[in-house]
Amino acid sequence: MSAASDISEKPKRGFRLELKTVGPLLALLLLVLLGISLNENFLSYSNLTNVLARSSFIGIIAIGATFVITAGGIDLSVGSMAAVIAGLMIMVMNWLIPTMGIGWGVVLAGMLAGILLGGVAGTFNGLMITRGRIEAFIVTLGTMGIFRSLVTFLANGGTLSLNFDVADVYRPVYYDGLLGVPYPIIVFALVAIGGEILMRRTAFGRHCAAIGSNEQVARYSSINVDNVRLLTYILQGLLVGVAVLLYVPRLGSASSTTGVLWELEAIAGVIIGGTTLKGGYGRIWGTVVGVVILGLIGNILNLQSLISPYLNGAFQGVIIILAVLLQRGKRT
Amino acid sequence: MSAASDISEKPKRGFRLELKTVGPLLALLLLVLLGISLNENFLSYSNLTNVLARSSFIGIIAIGATFVITAGGIDLSVGSMAAVIAGLMIMVMNWLIPTMGIGWGVVLAGMLAGILLGGVAGTFNGLMITRGRIEAFIVTLGTMGIFRSLVTFLANGGTLSLNFDVADVYRPVYYDGLLGVPYPIIVFALVAIGGEILMRRTAFGRHCAAIGSNEQVARYSSINVDNVRLLTYILQGLLVGVAVLLYVPRLGSASSTTGVLWELEAIAGVIIGGTTLKGGYGRIWGTVVGVVILGLIGNILNLQSLISPYLNGAFQGVIIILAVLLQRGKRT
Amino acid sequence: MIIAQGTPAPAILSANRISKSFGEIPVLFSIDFDIRPGEVHAIIGENGAGKSTLIKILSGIEQPTSGSIGFDGQTVVLPPNGAAESMGIVLIHQEQNLAEHLTVADSIFLGRELKKFGFLEVGEMRKRARAVMETLHVRIDPDARINTLSVADKQMVEIAKAISRDARVLIMDEPTAVLSVGETETLFEQIRRLTARGVAVIFISHKLDEIMELADRVTVLRDGQWIATVGTEALTPDSIAQMMVGRELSNLYPPKHEPDVDAPVVLGVRNLVATGVKDISFDLRKGEILGFAGLIGSGRTAVAEAIVGLSHRDSGEITLDGKPVNFTRVAQSVEAGLAYMTKDRKGKGLLLNMGLRPNLTLLTLKRHLKAGFLDTASESRALERAVRRFDIRARDATVAVGRLSGGNQQKLMLGKTMESEPDIIIMDEPTRGIDVGTKQQIYHIIAALAAEGKSIIVISSEMQEVIGLCHRVVVMREGRLAGLLEGAEITEAEIMRYAAGIKQSGHDERSV
Amino acid sequence: AQDKVTIGVSVPAADHGWTGGVNYFAQQSIDRLKTTYPNVEFVFASAPDAPKQIADIEDMVSTRNIDALVILPGDPDAMTSAIKQVKDAGKFVTVVDRQLSITGVENLYVAGDNPGLGANAATYFKEALPEGGNIVILRGLPIPIDQQRFDGFMSGIEGGNFTVLDDEFANWNRDDGFKVMQDFLTRFPDIKGVWTQDDDISLGAIEAIKQAGRESEMFVVGGAGMQQILQAVANGDALTPVDVSYSPAMIATAIELTTSHLVGGVQVAGRYILDSTLITKDNAADFLDADSPF
């Protein structure tokens, strides 16, 4: 296992190692070639921006998950958390309209609320895990149910919809962009770059890896294990908040089905990208590639009518396994 | 962390350890008390057998999952595997009717097919993981999609129903019993006892724990790590097959919704029971208790009207966290 | 060495009537201990005497049950979890403590990374890591991941990590257990350099010659009790051993029985090439104790692992009792009566979260089956036997093995290997971390086994052990056989010459 | 419309019996229409959630150049603005079953009657139990159509002297129907009627009632017209005396109408509401379809 950052400096490494590093990229490339062969519109600007923009929610969440997993944790609650944040954010905005009127003021207040709620939810998970000393799997399985119920309850079993006029103000955040690049892609890219720097170039990232690799060692190296771990969950929560900021203008509503199974998709993206599920080693760029691979699979399935839609899941499953298989050399 | 097998020899341990051992039982007891206080029918024979019989599918699957997890693996595909096995089993039985006629012959052939299919599916997972050297999480996430698609495809998006007359022959396997104890409960109990013996009293169980604890040590101790691991997945597959044998006679049908989220429920049961998610330590009786706890939560929710049904998930989440919290001493 | 005589400087770190219990079980009883700037203070004692526990208390890893810690003349409560490092108290743990996924440079700077504007100075850290490695004369790539390093290299990284910190008190728990003479010498050089700057060093070792060479004062512990603190000049190896064990240690090494030159060759290795092994041939005769010496990373472990089927063999022939064999799994070699005991007890030898019994029988579980089921009673009997034979001291057989003292873990691992009753045993650093008293016992066991007709390969970095125990010695260098010594040739100087490459023989013809 | 015409069909994934039926009927009518009109190409996609469904229709527009979209939105509120974009891109849009949150987006609306499904069932309850009595409700998933059906039923039984003992979600799922019904039977000694609003749930509930041996005490009314239930209705089974239609075949109607508009220039617009009719022993034969998997 070798960090990506080593590659540029040590081009003399063996083939096996490179395969491990280049694996996800290779899978991505093959998928792109498949897409091109299926439909000439695949490489069109609008198709590519569509795919990237819609991958941005999961992508941003998965970047948070990369830190959590690298530090040896897991967060199953992200999908439900996204739903409840989206619901509360919509309620806050609707509630503010009478006082603030329609306009960017309400939207900004809603966005702030979204980020804050993400932070709070993440802090709750993190505290239960670090102070309560309960397995992360159990805590986040529990909060997954709690968050999901909460949004169902708030929506009274139905859908929470954003006021249509406010939604009109907010909509450009998903659909417009800068120099032709949609905002979600820009935000995704910024979060990815920030994540990569955080992971590779700060003590926090290194401490995450150390904790995930060997908690005892980290502790003896005077790393505050609990705090670092707590921070990974808070970061995860904040990034779920950011993802929701982009999600709400796209759908303008939240319901009990919002974000179902996002946790699995985010974790899958992280693992396809080469991060170790048991912790100790994570790479952000890999996660980005992993999430884009998952996004492309869905897109490619829509490019053709050969595969029965009933078998979409099978195709997805096969691609996921193959993408990871490409990372394995002959003998590991 | 201490091996449970030692405990019987040394009853003089401190309070913390006992809490860890008794934890799930305590949670179970509290839940039973809650049930009694909510509804006088809770302790009725029919209610208790209902709950236990319902828990038997997940329970049998979770016993397999205990081995997989103890050996440091994970199997996310069990729910979809159950669905596809149920579907194929029904197809096999329907297909055999013209040649074999209605009767136990068809049912037994179907049961045999179910077990065999389970073994095959488990072997497939196991081989991909051990020979293909792909992370168990990814392999089983992939096969989860593949199996799910397959059953949807076979059922043409709808439901596969067992021929009505055969279903009548088969039905007693779920609804009848021996001396008033329904067969599903008897099978569950037998599988649990067998699992407990396998885990505690055979080399296989010991080897599972060794591999999950430290794979290198296991390898250096001349354990055939790959084979043992493969066996855990085969066992898991076979037990999914057994669970399906009890599932099909209940409703006589399988569809794309069969077994959705069973994997999560099974894993939750295992962890609530005190098995370590990272491997190295597992206990079957704990899993049984964990699964029964999960079954009781649903039962209790249905026996009262205090909690809005929208909040069922939240109640479940809280109980799961509390059940595990009970196992933790002050400082772990 | 500066302050060996004259008025002693005031202590920088001291333990005042420190006691420690784990749960109900007392481990230390009212220990007094202090260390002065510029001094090397050694702690010796039998396995399980409480040495590691004492220094863990002195560095804040464990809190004492009673008693107090003095630092710079003040009574302090040391911060937990290694945070005492910020006060200048640096500890090298007995058990290797590195995160396997990190790189060497990451590990050396873990917890006190160099930062500029909040960002890591990766290049600078790499440069400094390389510099520290150079002062230690080891060639380890700062970008290498820890999990690709050998046990000895990991130990050197730990040492590099420790000496690169601004230590005022440097505590080393058996740092030399896996080091060979060369590396030990470099380490001592560095220790002397540090003490000359006024750094206080606490040093734990079971190698008494090292103590004699390095220490200014020696504190002896026995069964958690303080026995004595004496200046090294007043000591002889024999008197130290006497104080430690509480009895006279006459002959550490048993008399060598005459090697039988006509004895049949039980294990033959011809032109073995494998990972880390370039080309090696040798024979092991029945009843022989064959030593393997060499610098760290010279490929001794690699040879053993290739023979028993733990690592892939590229080419070469291996014969057992004259018949060619090809083990692809360890189980096959164990089956054939050939057992290998790893030196990496933590990573490859023992399941730290499990009790003594499952660990002891893991390799030979088949022998404890009754009608297909495990017979725990038979396992317990095996444990009783092993505890007696190897003097394993655990207060409670159910305790997790990770909580045993280092030496007792090693003894348990010996017991585990011997459970398979092998005819040929390859022991990698068999006495790693074992006290002199028990060492003597183990040497006698090895000699007795050889006398019984078993054949033994001892891979050891402890020169004295190889010399005192072995009939013949293979010296390895860079994956090849550098020399084969026999009888009177087996001397420290001769081994060193071959190991360092000053002398070359390629004497394949001598290994008949 | 002589050149190639492409029609996109987007439906929710087959996650319970009814959506399974939707998938089946959509696929079937596509196969049929493809042979009838060789110059029409269909793009069919089914999605498990709203973001995926939006992604599907985006892909249909940007890579498959569809001329028309037939969509059964899983979550109409979430889909509204995405569907509006398709419309704004100049495509013909047919919305099926679920009302979008703003009006005037779709060219054609083909739907069943959700409140009517509840109300029709309620009417039957009043008829069959003129004295009133205790009833229990097994609901679907907490989403808007469930709420509409529920509200329709609740206002329908008003004045009928009914006591709703409890309502729980059974997630449009047989297994959950079985579990919830088992527990209701444990809890309530006197139940006269069970409303499940969906035939999948009914099937589970019926097994639980049979197990408890209380078939003679109560009846079960579901909805959607699943073949197995219709068969029982036709046979005069006392446990399932009636059903309420809510056929997944409405998707086929929508696809056919849209196709004939594009190919044949048939003018279609506005709303096509397919009634939720009460299916009894007498008219059950009209609804039976041996090939349907639903």
Ligand SMILES: Nc1ncnc2c1ncn2[C@@H]1O[C@H](COP(=O)(O)OP(=O)(O)OP(=O)(O)O)[C@@H](O)[C@H]1O
């Ligand atoms: N965490 C712990 N819990 C329980 N007992 C412990 C723990 N740590 C150490 N002990 C016990 O304390 C005693 C002293 O152990 P310690 O590790 O200090 O010995 P040591 O002198 O370093 O021995 P060695 O030379 O073998 O390393 C041993 O009996 C050991 O089993």
Ligand SMILES: Nc1ncnc2c1ncn2[C@@H]1O[C@H](COP(=O)(O)OP(=O)(O)OP(=O)(O)O)[C@@H](O)[C@H]1O
């Ligand atoms: N998988 C591997 N890939 C590349 N080199 C390896 C591998 N395994 C071992 N080596 C190298 O082979 C050489 C022999 O290592 P080995 O651990 O056998 O040495 P040794 O003589 O036993 O030393 P010591 O036991 O003192 O550490 C070392 O240089 C080591 O780095």
Ligand SMILES: [Mg+2]
């Ligand atoms: Mg020690």
Ligand SMILES: [Mg+2]
């Ligand atoms: Mg070695």
